[in-house]
Amino acid sequence: MDRYAVIGHPVSHSKSPFIHTLFARQTFQQMTYEALDLPEDRFVEGINVLFANGLRGCNVTVPFKQEAYHYAQQLTERAKLAQAVNTLKVTDDGIILGDNTDGAGLLADLKLEFGGLENQKILLVGAGGAARGVLGPLLKANPAQVVICNRTPAKAKALADQFSDYGHVDYSLIEALDESFDLIINATSASLSGHALALPDALIHHKICCYDMMYMSGLTPFNQWAKNLGARQVLDGVGMLVSQAAESFAIWRGLRPGTRSVINELRRNLR
Numbered sequence: 001m002d003r004y005a006v007i008g009h010p011v012s013h014s015k016s017p018f019i020h021t022l023f024a025r026q027t028f029q030q031m032t033y034e035a036l037d038l039p040e041d042r043f044v045e046g047i048n049v050l051f052a053n054g055l056r057g058c059n060v061t062v063p064f065k066q067e068a069y070h071y072a073q074q075l076t077e078r079a080k081l082a083q084a085v086n087t088l089k090v091t092d093d094g095i096i097l098g099d100n101t102d103g104a105g106l107l108a109d110l111k112l113e114f115g116g117l118e119n120q121k122i123l124l125v126g127a128g129g130a131a132r133g134v135l136g137p138l139l140k141a142n143p144a145q146v147v148i149c150n151r152t153p154a155k156a157k158a159l160a161d162q163f164s165d166y167g168h169v170d171y172s173l174i175e176a177l178d179e180s181f182d183l184i185i186n187a188t189s190a191s192l193s194g195h196a197l198a199l200p201d202a203l204i205h206h207k208i209c210c211y212d213m214m215y216m217s218g219l220t221p222f223n224q225w226a227k228n229l230g231a232r233q234v235l236d237g238v239g240m241l242v243s244q245a246a247e248s249f250a251i252w253r254g255l256r257p258g259t260r261s262v263i264n265e266l267r268r269n270l271r
């Protein structure tokens with residue numbers, strides 16, 4: 001049996017074992033996938049032991065994504081852009097490859113639910129690791145513009161500056177935001193602490209789609225806010241979670257599982 005895992009701290013809440021077990025069943029793969037907790041200061045030691053004992057690959061989650069980025073012996077372009085790794089794989093040559101499938105997962109889910117991003121004006125809220133992880137793939141999808149805003153504006157400006165070679169990206173002060181956006185993506189961790197974002201109500205109109213990269217059993221505070229104000233569509237991060245997992249699975253196993261049934265199954269499981 002080939003062995004895979006998600007490594008994090010804490011990690012017992014992770015839905016990845018559930019998702020990958022369904023993928024393996026769906027595609028008839030002989031593999032195991034488990035959640036493994038490593039002490040916060042023991043990532044390298046722990047992962048060395050796991051690979052020495054035959055682990056074929058793993059997902060890496062909070063707080064180890066940057067450490068995994070430095071640990072990988074080879075990086076994909078998108079991992080370099082994200083400066084974070086959520087997928088490690090032992091290649092046929094025995095090299096540890098680091099990739100980041102978060103952005104691809106978001107794009108796949110947006111495509112499924114929202115359609116293409118060409119000519120769309122997108123507001124990306126947040127300028128931390130989650131925002132950085134998806135910005136490159138978002139710009140690659142040829143939107144009209146991505147505008148970044150953040151509670152701490154200097155971080156939004158810095159992120160926009162760093163990605164200016166990759167597409168039409170800018171930053172804005174929150175007070176200056178208007179109703180011109182087609183899609184708002186919440187990449188902040190505010191929903192985790194149950195906070196709604198202090199965004200202007202004027203952003204929301206009857207054609208807008210809002211996407212919270214977080215998820216919970218009910219509507220996230222951000223999606224609740226957008227829905228109350230009449231947004232056309234609100235989506236949460238369940239689809240992104242399953243889609244980034246499918247991308248990791250494809251990297252390891254060379255075949256891509258279907259996501260729709262797994263998204264539905266996970267949603268039922270969250271209730």
Ligand code: ATR
Nearest residue numbers: 126127128129130131150151152155188189190195
């Ligand atoms: P992650 O890896 O999840 O992105 P992070 O790098 O700590 O975590 O970034 C968290 C993001 O959520 C930041 O953009 C943060 O804003 P600041 O840069 O101003 O700290 C944002 N954030 C977290 N809680 C928030 C809240 N209650 N309101 C608005 N923004 C919040």
